[in-house]
Amino acid sequence: MSNETVQDYVVAHGRAKSFYERFERKDELQHQTHFCPGCGHGTVHKMLARVIDELGIQDRTILVGPVGCGVFTYYYFDVGNISAAHGRAPAVATAVKRSRPGSIVIGYQGDGDLSAIGSAEILHAANRGEHVSLIFINNAVYSMTGGQAAPTTLLGQKTTTTPFGRSAANEGYPMHVCELLATLDAPVYIERVGLGDNRQAMQASRAIRRAIENQVNGLGFSLIEVLAPCPTIWKKTPVEAQRWVRDEMEKVYPLGVYCDRTKARMEAGLTQPAVAPTLDQLPGILGVAEADLPEGNAAALVADKPVDLQVRVAGFGGQGVLLLGEVLAEAGLDAGLDVSWLPSYGPEMRSGTSNCHVRLSRKPIDSPLVAAPNLLVAMNEPSLRKFDRAVRDGGWVIYDGDEFPADCVREGLHTFAAPFTRIADELGNKRAANMVMLGSLLEIASVLPEASVAAALHRMVKNPRWMELDERAIARGRELYRASLKEMVSA
Amino acid sequence: MAEGKKPDRGQLRIDEAECKGCGLCIEACPAKVIAMGEGLNHYGYRTAVYAGAGCTGCGICFMICPEPGAITVYRLVSAAGAATTTDSAKGATACASN
Known part of the structure; x- marks a missing residue:
């Protein structure tokens, strides 16, 4: 390619500025993520970074990282980063948002993290209508630890702890987090999206943007569940894994908007997030x-x-x-x-x-x-x-x-x-x-x-x-x- | 590119060192102009390779790709906006150097 032929082109889709130039990880691998080929995390990371870029909120974004494969958010995102103990991201995000109400607080969790270990935290953060945005990556399995069953594992799905497939009698039914949270009165926006094909991914990108925008606009709790492929643990090629999201996961976890009170909240006037007292105020209170x-x-x-x-x-x-x-x-x-x-x-x-x-x-x-x-x-x-x-x-x-x-x-x-x-x-x-x-x-x-x-x-x-x-x-x-x-x- | 032929609306650069060869972009590309390369990169992955022509600049491959900068999509600037920014020139130079 010579200069003459390319100089009429501009970058339309390129590396997001919210990512670090180099990732402070293993010596030789600082130019790429730690994710396996075809991992859903990588795709969602990019969507999130792009939204942060587009909304111009990099300087005031604080990302609360999970435990699991998504743990290394602090390697990649050039924003404020906090690591939460397993399942506790919504609680940590609550604290961060209340102490720094001007910041944009984004929680990022997997399904083992959010729907199993942190089920209490997510439920109560949603019920309190905390002014945070949560990204929930659902791949129906505990991936980082080697593929144990999660509450979100599909019936019949084989995992290391359900070697004959998940049975309802023994391990219960797949947990529908969006449906569950949508019964609450406080959440502003809850949507389930997937990474099963191009159309789904486009929608996922839009939904993530919506969740962050809601927070920028001063609205309350938003959660986006993303059905994401895990080719390694599912023992599939990346393309097969993508199809499995579309053909199998989507049947159990229907995509769509489960709760949207954006308009009603806008009309009712913005509710301000509950603010923690500052250090100077504490002596007076006590x-x-x-x-x-x-x-x-x-x-x-x-x-x-x-x-x-x-x-x-x-x-x-x-x-x-x-x-x-x-x-x-x-x-x-x-x-x-x-x-x-x-x-x-x-x-x-x-x-x-x-x-x-x-x-x-x-x-x-x-x-x-x-x-x-x-x-x-x-x-x-x-x-x-x-x-x-x-x-x-x-x-x-x-x-x-x-x-x-x-x-x-x-x-x-x-x-x-x-x-x-x-x-x-x-x-x-x-x-x-x-x-x-x-x-x-x-x-x-x-x-x-x-x-x-x-x-x-x-x-x-x-x-x-x-x-x-x-x-x-x-x-x-x-x-x-x-x-x-x-x-x-x-x- | 043959003389007189209309230039492609888009251009594609795949960073061989960052690509892990998952193949999602190949599946995603509506114009079917990405294929799996034959050789292995430094890390032992077969990487995706652009056919060299036919990109529409839609950006779907970029959105599906799990790596932050493995794919960069360029779009043709229309004649009216040809003299846009120096950024475009920079991007193009970077592209050319690869």
Whole structure:
């Protein structure tokens, strides 16, 4: 071909600009995809890249890649890319779209990914009407893993896990995702297309464009299911595989539009995607804005001694076990420590057992679990017996009872027993027993400044009547422990 | 191309290194001007080959082909728009160099 004969020609159909020039994959193969010859993924990738080019959205497109053969979207598409765990692309896409409402978020999933492992995610993303576009590649089989049956496998189709062909009695019927999602009220556009011949492929290209356009126009959820050939796993030539899409798959999965609310939504006015709060807004929402916080007491932290409190608080539900832990953690936070608070309770709201793990440390906390506490608060005997053996040597047990059970005493274990509930009752309400115990705990640990405790209490307890009682209860708890020390000295 | 004969409406370039020889373009081409080549490329694939004439520039082979840039389709610029962009010249040069 000489220059003269070709210079009257212009590129009409060429490599999309949304593809990288070179793909960052295996050394010698950076000029081609990893897909097998005749793979449906390659064709759909090109359609998608072309739409991104034509709509001029490359700079604001974020592609959520799947698990499966389609996993390497980030090798090919020069757009924002995120890989989602198997089946979770709709959930990840939701998060991306809500945090960056101006972006165009496209989920790309196969049938094992979307219709099996991620069936919950897709259903709920569709039901919420998330403002994302999803491309669903259906090849009726788990291809990347070697051809196991998927929910979309056709009846009678042989796979490695249905060697005699899929039977309805054993593996159920092929799952019709488009039909299923079309029963929901939220989706804007759902269409099934195929790659079975030229006509089908043209329609597929148009449908993908429509799904992305809907998002660009600010409409909600769109999903395009593409019946795609997998010559390798189907053990067919690419041309035979293409025919199989048209002759066999299409019978089970009829092509067409299953839901189109584009016009109605346009007329109703655009619905804006739900937007996640920005980072600056979070403190206000959580009530920890600078203005709401008490003065930092970090400097007031008692002495410079190392702090590593590992506390387990245990009792019955309703005794205030969790609140005790929360106030302790909150006070630690106020004093500038690293803290963690982990509740652990049964399904009952009252009278079940309940406990929490609290850690306060000067160093970053690796795990919020407290398996071996150095401080145990046991609000009743069963809780004491459940956890006392776990307490470290040299650790403390604070027990609500007249006497510490003799058989729980062991060497190296410090104990402090007092009838906290009765004392709280005398103060005004037995439900303040947890705060009396907290008072003793604070006195024993003696690392947190009183101002931090007061600030924490102020934040956790809103009712002024309780606030006043709790303050008295904590003070009483401190007194109790100090009095016991004096007794020991005089004894 | 013989002198005086009307030029084809389209031109086709198949990148031998990128083509994996699936043959979908051969099946798809309405004008039937693509065929499977006889030789193997560097990676061991028999690749699709353009017959050299008869392309209508419809672009169906490009759309069906699973590889991003294995096929490039060029379209004849009409006499009126002949002096369009430098892009066309570039494309043509690239085409010629292959």
